[in-house]
Amino acid sequence: MDRAELSGGYIFDIQGFSVHDGPGCRTLIFFKGCPLRCRWCSNPEGIRPFPEPLYNRSKCTFDLLCIEACPYGAITLKGSPGGPDATLEFEREKCAGCSSFECAAACCTSALNTGGYYISSGDLYSRIRRDRQYWGEKGGITLTGGEPFSQPEFAASVFMLCYRAYIHTAVETCGDIPWKNIEQSLPWLEWIFFDLKHMNDAEHRKYISSSNHLILNNAEKLSQVFPGRLIFRMPLIPGFNDGMENITATADFIAKTGRREINILPVHHLGREKFKLAGIPYLMTDQSLVSKIRLNDIKKVFEDKGIICYPGSDTPF
Numbered sequence: 001m002d003r004a005e006l007s008g009g010y011i012f013d014i015q016g017f018s019v020h021d022g023p024g025c026r027t028l029i030f031f032k033g034c035p036l037r038c039r040w041c042s043n044p045e046g047i048r049p050f051p052e053p054l055y056n057r058s059k060c061t062f063d064l065l066c067i068e069a070c071p072y073g074a075i076t077l078k079g080s081p082g083g084p085d086a087t088l089e090f091e092r093e094k095c096a097g098c099s100s101f102e103c104a105a106a107c108c109t110s111a112l113n114t115g116g117y118y119i120s121s122g123d124l125y126s127r128i129r130r131d132r133q134y135w136g137e138k139g140g141i142t143l144t145g146g147e148p149f150s151q152p153e154f155a156a157s158v159f160m161l162c163y164r165a166y167i168h169t170a171v172e173t174c175g176d177i178p179w180k181n182i183e184q185s186l187p188w189l190e191w192i193f194f195d196l197k198h199m200n201d202a203e204h205r206k207y208i209s210s211s212n213h214l215i216l217n218n219a220e221k222l223s224q225v226f227p228g229r230l231i232f233r234m235p236l237i238p239g240f241n242d243g244m245e246n247i248t249a250t251a252d253f254i255a256k257t258g259r260r261e262i263n264i265l266p267v268h269h270l271g272r273e274k275f276k277l278a279g280i281p282y283l284m285t286d287q288s289l290v291s292k293i294r295l296n297d298i299k300k301v302f303e304d305k306g307i308i309c310y311p312g313s314d315t316p317f
Contacts, residue, residue, distance in 0.1 A: 020315055021193070024136050034145055039284050051117055066088070170193070171189060197215075
């Protein structure tokens with residue numbers, strides 16, 4: 001067996017028939033683990049680096065079978081069973097070493113499920129190959145998450161196996177990862193979507209709990225050494241990064257890198273319910289959406305700097 005096939009890692013989903021995450025029709029593989037804590041995250045079940053319980057209180061009958069089944073004592077009942085205040089709380093860090101998830105197996109109502117699982121690169125590659133007949137001429141795979149480069153050996157092995165089989169390879173990255181994690185995948189990568197959230201470090205920390213220094217440094221390095229297609233992406237968050245000062249600074253930064261493409265994505269709230277499942281507070285409840293007029297104004301700022309701007313799903317890949 002090829003050494004690349006022997007490696008493996010944690011994912012939480014595989015989705016086929018995507019048309020907005022690279023050229024053609026694609027299969028998306030969602031990696032567990034992310035260094036950022038974006039308030040608007042679409043996939044909060046991908047933040048923690050290990051498989052974890054996902055709890056839907058509305059389906060819970062509070063029979064407490066999951067508590068009895070858990071060997072780590074990670075589940076606690078709060079309130080009175082059957083009462084309006086009843087809920088289960090999870091010490092998810094205790095779940096990091098669990099591989100059996102007896103708690104989810106004991107649940108009779110699907111109130112408790114497992115978010116994430118281990119898979120070898122070889123088994124994942126076999127799963128990917130089944131989709132190949134549906135992609136068409138330009139399709140392939142895109143690793144997303146979470147953050148794929150948070151599991152660098154796993155990501156590089158998947159890219160290598162696919163690249164050698166003439167499967168188009170792409171990644172969506174937040175960029176807040178040591179350069180060495182990214183570098184080992186570059187020989188097997190053809191396409192990169194790279195997120196930019198805010199140019200001001202203090203503002204970046206407010207909404208994302210992390211500095212933007214490493215992100216911007218990696219963006220500049222990739223622009224210099226990566227021969228494939230590099231498209232910047234920017235989620236538009238009203239009141240955070242949609243002001244013209246930040247938009248102009250972002251356009252200037254991209255122009256400085258020598259790259260000439262950005263995809264701007266209006267924030268949505270599709271991940272809100274998943275925050276509850278993962279036991280993470282959702283802090284974007286009252287956030288408004290970006291209007292079409294505002295999108296066009298922002299698009300013009302980029303175009304005036306010589307940067308092609310794709311608003312929303314308007315991505316002619």
